[in-house]
Amino acid sequence: MSLPHPIVRLTAPNPGPFTGAGTNTYLVGERALAVIDPGPGDETHLAAILQAARGRPITHILLTHAHRDHADGLGRLKQATGAVTVGFQRAGKPAPAAASSPSGGDFVAWDFIPDVNLVDGSQINAGDQHFEAVHTPGHAPDHLCFAIASASSVLFSGDHVMGWSTSVIAPPEGHMGDYITSLQRLLPRPQTFYLPGHGDAITDGPRTVRAYLLHRQMREQAVLDAIRSGEGTIDAITDRVYAGLAPRLRNAARLSVQAHIDFLREKAVLTATSAAELITQAS
Numbered sequence: 001m002s003l004p005h006p007i008v009r010l011t012a013p014n015p016g017p018f019t020g021a022g023t024n025t026y027l028v029g030e031r032a033l034a035v036i037d038p039g040p041g042d043e044t045h046l047a048a049i050l051q052a053a054r055g056r057p058i059t060h061i062l063l064t065h066a067h068r069d070h071a072d073g074l075g076r077l078k079q080a081t082g083a084v085t086v087g088f089q090r091a092g093k094p095a096p097a098a099a100s101s102p103s104g105g106d107f108v109a110w111d112f113i114p115d116v117n118l119v120d121g122s123q124i125n126a127g128d129q130h131f132e133a134v135h136t137p138g139h140a141p142d143h144l145c146f147a148i149a150s151a152s153s154v155l156f157s158g159d160h161v162m163g164w165s166t167s168v169i170a171p172p173e174g175h176m177g178d179y180i181t182s183l184q185r186l187l188p189r190p191q192t193f194y195l196p197g198h199g200d201a202i203t204d205g206p207r208t209v210r211a212y213l214l215h216r217q218m219r220e221q222a223v224l225d226a227i228r229s230g231e232g233t234i235d236a237i238t239d240r241v242y243a244g245l246a247p248r249l250r251n252a253a254r255l256s257v258q259a260h261i262d263f264l265r266e267k268a269v270l271t272a273t274s275a276a277e278l279i280t281q282a283s
């Protein structure tokens with residue numbers, strides 16, 4: 001699918017069960033460029049970014065969120081270009097939690113400190129474009145989507161809304177309640193053409209968002225049904241809700257069940273005691 005001017009997409013060579021075809025890097029601008037998500041630390045991808053710039057300066061690097069598949073290439077790209085880094089500053093590194101990664105590895109780039117710190121609604125000139133940041137926590141607490149003034153239908157949606165799969169919500173990094181709220185926040189916005197961190201462009205963004213919301217509602221109901229029918233551990237609930245799942249996706253599924261239970265507890269649908277029991281039994 002061809003992208004609206006002045007946007008170019010490069011997909012990094014890091015395909016996998018959690019990255020689809022790979023992480024998307026976007027170059028945005030005409031005479032001066034902003035790069036959204038440098039992608040993983042991969043020399044061929046870095047070379048592809050520099051080549052696609054065709055000698056035009058890359059003045060800014062915008063990060064949708066500090067997960068390694070989006071952020072690890074940032075240091076080398078900054079070194080090569082002198083670009084200013086832009087993102088949402090995390091409050092700090094939490095205590096390491098067991099089994100917090102859906103893929104089993106360390107996936108958060110804790111060392112990322114943006115030169116320019118954005119919050120919800122921040123506006124910034126980057127390259128020769130004007131960007132607006134939309135804070136969309138849920139997949140990650142620091143997640144930003146970006147709108148641009150020159151292509152008013154476009155939203156860079158990062159891993160909040162993706163073209164190939166639903167987002168992984170893995171506590172403590174992910175938070176289901178925040179995620180649902182962040183999805184709902186996109187619906188009234190004027191942007192309808194989403195360019196995600198993984199997968200192809202989404203031509204009807206709000207329709208996808210509504211499908212995501214419905215999907216989460218059905219999962220939540222399935223988790224609740226499993227609990228009410230007597231399943232007492234995260235593993236047992238996961239077996240029931242995600243029957244027939246590929247083993248490599250099991251940890252992500254368990255974390256997603258955990259995220260739903262946390263959210264049900266926050267909404268007081270589950271009592272604090274019963275949810276605490278479930279979580280303790282599972283860990």
Ligand SMILES: [Zn+2]
Nearest residue numbers: 067069159197
């Ligand atoms: Zn990603």
